[in-house]
Amino acid sequence: MKEIITENEVSRRSVLKGAAAGAAALTVGGVGASTLGASAASAATYNVSFGSNNTNGPGPEQDAAWTAAAKAEGINVALNAVDHNNFQNNINSYLQGTPDNVFDWFSGYRMQFFAEKGLLTPIDDLWKKIGSNYTAGFTGASTGLDGKKYLVPTDWYPWAIHYRKSVWKKAGVNPASIKTIADLINACKVFKSKGLVPIAQADKGGWEAQGVFDIINMRTNGFKFHMDLTAGRASWTDPRVQKVFANWKSLLPYMSAHPLDLGDQDAGKLVIQKKAAMIIMGSFTSGLYSKADYPDLALIPFPIIAPANGTDSIDAPIDGVLASTSAASNMAGSEALMEFIGSTKFSGIIQAISPGLFANKNSSVPSDPFIQSQVKLVNSTKHVAQFFDRDSRPDFAGPIFGPAIQKFLTGGDPKAIASNLKAQWDALPPA
């Protein structure tokens, strides 16, 4: 397990940077004609089932649009959309039951785990065709531990502090002035005095605040320690873990008082409604914004805590599609669908509904400032992590770490929490 994670650190980092740079270059030179439609010339018609977890925000609209486009290319998609959280919770039985041919999933430990268990169908043949669309980093992130390709990466997004420009302007806080955590706390004090919740914090689902843990840990102790901790190479009783909780505690007075009442969308809406000044969240929160509010959305990196680490790391998870075991009996159709989903045609359709960043280096990067700021953020970052629950074991992140963070947010003692986390990690069955 050790080597795997280390290898991925390198690949992931280069991936995103490469992708962003490549895409930016393309935008400058004018987007090249997409050549991927070539395969569509074939007259064959395919019937493929697809499991979608894209049910939040603009998800259903996007699914409807791209399945219609796929149909026009001769791929009839039987769409099976399941609520995002339920999809995730049922993934084990889903993959062992009668899974759809192709389904939405993530890069990282969670993909490699299922590949190891033989629950995925490798797609090396397809990658020979589409490989040139991806930088080395994305290619690495799509590869299992056995060296075979499993993922067609689609989109990715960074985690950062998201806010409404107009709210900050009205409160007289200059986003560019937030360099250190002390600056952030000072800004929070201003927002609080204006009657706003400075930082909207959600953790009803048990995963939302994991992103806050990630970023405070990476800022406090650096990227390497964070990856060591998520993979179990560092101990939860390490005093550095306590530093994370201590730093988090200094922000708690400025975060939502009842985070366990709020889901990620509830908290995101507080920012839209101008009740909260900011949220530490993935850029997918932009999906909640109306066309009118969207131009007001902006982001800044989480500020410096330890000067040695600067702002050199972030979470930026990669999403994509995988082929299940059922794809093996429908390989031609499954590959055609996955090729389509990896194409610039697909990214174009999605972007027309809700802008985002795509893995295919020929995808256009929307020129709107919010997307550009995401690209800039990743380009200025040395290390990219996936997210706590994608970097760590699922039987640890979900049922053990999630509740531990909820306990911390409701006044639990960080020392007791950390020693329980260590004991629980040590008690996990060998992976």
Added chain:
Amino acid sequence: MSSVLEESQELAVPAKKKKRKGSHNFSGSDRVTLGAFVGLPTILHVLFVWVPAVCTILLSFTFWDGIGGLKNIKWVGFTNYRQIFQLDDNLPIAIRNNILWLAVFALIATPLGILLAYYIDKNLKGTQLYQTSFYLPLVISLAVTGIIWDNVFRTDGVLNALFGDTNPDTAISWLGDPHKNIWVVLFIASWRHIGYIMLLYLAGMKSVDPSLREASAIDGATEWYTFRRVIMPSLRPVNVIIVVVTIIESLRAFDLVFIINRGTNGLQTLGVLVYQNIQGESTRIGWGSAYATLLFLICLGPIMVYLYQNFSKGND
């Protein structure tokens, strides 16, 4: 009352004897019929109840991630049990919640349901309306129940609006505060349970011979005395059902807490822990099975004691 009982026993005894006598002289087709009627349910019962139950108990002594065949199952003895008792913070909360649930159902909700049934049985004005409205919560699906009450109790919900504060930071956190939310959930659960018990009891009371009540009134018994000494005893079969339903409903509590916050943060129950470990993204079958076995034992205890006491009394 006692005469009624004696009579029924007198009737029962000869019936039993007859059966025993006849047991040797079944014809071939009788045997086939009997075999089908007794054998088929037995096979189905063993296959779908006892085999999974025993498998669950066996799995609770193993490590298994639920993927792949039996060869991936590793025997680990009592490790899972030691771990859930020593390490899992959720377990004490879950046990506390299940006990609270049982206590609230047994001491408040069930008696209230019986009380309602008693009054509705008296054919007050508008009985139909009361009956329907108390029973309504059971007609609504649990998912909808969850959504309705979520809209009432969320920080920016109906209740806080009545209190005049829906600010997410200062309003009362009914569902997010781990010290409060279990009481809110018990309220919602009781809301459903009362109607359920009322209906069961009402059905039973309709079958009580009105002359018994009249006789007791003529003899000068008070309402309470009549209820306790005349109606309750003649409803013994219904009482058994109500006790069993109350125990089972409170011990298997799952759906409501799962809809509210997936059974975390103060709303853990044993049922949730089973689900989380077996069905969640992290299949830890050993732990989940250990919780299930624990729940099985807890359920079995009180129900067996109660059934044994009741039926042994009835067969004397």
